[in-house]
Amino acid sequence: MKHFLTVNDIESLPDWVDEAITLKQNPYQFEDLGKHKTVCLLFFNNSLRTRLSTQKAAMNLGMEVMIMNFGNEGWILEYQDGAIMDQGTSEHIKEAAQVVSQYCDIVAIRAFPDLKDKAKDEAEEVLNGFAKYASVPVVNMESSTGHPLQALADAITLAEHNKKSRPKVVLSWAPHPKALPHAVANSFTQMMKLQDAEFIITHPKGYELNPNITKGCQIEYDQDKALKDADFVYVKNWSNYNDYGKVLNQDLNWTMTQQKLGQAKFMHCLPVRRNVVVEDAVLDGNQSLVINQAQNRTFSAQIVLKKILESL
Ligand SMILES: NCCC[C@H](NC(=O)CCC(=O)O)C(=O)O
Numbered sequence: 001m002k003h004f005l006t007v008n009d010i011e012s013l014p015d016w017v018d019e020a021i022t023l024k025q026n027p028y029q030f031e032d033l034g035k036h037k038t039v040c041l042l043f044f045n046n047s048l049r050t051r052l053s054t055q056k057a058a059m060n061l062g063m064e065v066m067i068m069n070f071g072n073e074g075w076i077l078e079y080q081d082g083a084i085m086d087q088g089t090s091e092h093i094k095e096a097a098q099v100v101s102q103y104c105d106i107v108a109i110r111a112f113p114d115l116k117d118k119a120k121d122e123a124e125e126v127l128n129g130f131a132k133y134a135s136v137p138v139v140n141m142e143s144s145t146g147h148p149l150q151a152l153a154d155a156i157t158l159a160e161h162n163k164k165s166r167p168k169v170v171l172s173w174a175p176h177p178k179a180l181p182h183a184v185a186n187s188f189t190q191m192m193k194l195q196d197a198e199f200i201i202t203h204p205k206g207y208e209l210n211p212n213i214t215k216g217c218q219i220e221y222d223q224d225k226a227l228k229d230a231d232f233v234y235v236k237n238w239s240n241y242n243d244y245g246k247v248l249n250q251d252l253n254w255t256m257t258q259q260k261l262g263q264a265k266f267m268h269c270l271p272v273r274r275n276v277v278v279e280d281a282v283l284d285g286n287q288s289l290v291i292n293q294a295q296n297r298t299f300s301a302q303i304v305l306k307k308i309l310e311s312l
């Protein structure tokens with residue numbers, strides 16, 4: 001595997017999930033695989049789980065880890081080909097990506113969208129810029145449009161907690177005070193399309209995700225109907241996709257409550273706004289899988305790094 005950029009780079013979801021669950025029993029089984037290999041984690045945005053779980057995954061494989069917070073430490077990069085760099089950008093992605101490649105064997109990138117210009121965000125200039133110009137494999141640690149490491153951790157969590165041959169899984173939009181990316185919802189949807197499950201997306205009218213991603217998925221605007229007899233409820237806010245990046249709805253009737261959840265298991269990628277996205281009773285109750293999801297971030301990253309190391 002050259003790069004891990006999207007859910008489509010998961011060669012076999014069931015095999016990778018099985019392998020991750022096995023690895024979890026014995027995380028140091030491949031501690032020699034990463035000897036004298038270095039992963040460089042570049043953050044253009046904040047992180048708690050992705051930063052620590054990817055570092056932990058690399059350490060479990062015996063790798064060295066270098067971390068840089070580009071947002072406030074690195075030079076401001078230029079991505080445009082042929083740019084006359086007489087403004088605010090100090091270094092072109094062409095040099096930056098090649099230079100980073102001199103110091104590591106794998107580079108992992110976190111780069112959120114600006115949520116102002118859809119075409120620019122969908123071009124994924126940071127992630128794709130590194131993929132184009134780096135001479136080492138690139139891993140997506142949440143880009144403008146996708147968070148495949150999260151989706152793989154979610155698939156592991158579903159497999160560990162599912163008791164049915166065809167569970168009902170609902171992706172339910174929730175209110176949020178800030179404009180948030182579509183990445184988590186996109187990758188979760190792409191991952192669910194690879195599962196044998198009844199998958200339903202529920203959100204207010206007008207909050208449709210990218211139709212290329214939800215193509216073939218069932219969309220139900222009535223949240224109560226969507227939630228009926230659900231086995232797993234994945235809650236996530238995203239900003240408006242049609243009126244791109246706008247917060248047009250903060251209706252707290254969409255907040256997940258214990259009553260609405262019923263008997264279902266609750267999932268969220270974290271960080272989560274308590275009593276806006278979901279009420280305390282759900283997060284503090286025993287149907288919540290959010291900490292299990294966070295734990296599985298280590299094993300999703302470990303599977304991805306292992307696959308890449310084996311292909312070097
Ligand atoms: N990596 C997991 C989620 C990251 C981001 N959430 C956030 O920015 C929440 C920030 C806040 O609640 O202030 C998102 O939705 O894509």
Ligand SMILES: NC(=O)OP(=O)(O)O
Pocket residue numbers: 046047048049050051142150269270271
């Ligand atoms: N779920 C997740 O990616 O969390 P962080 O943004 O804290 O890394």
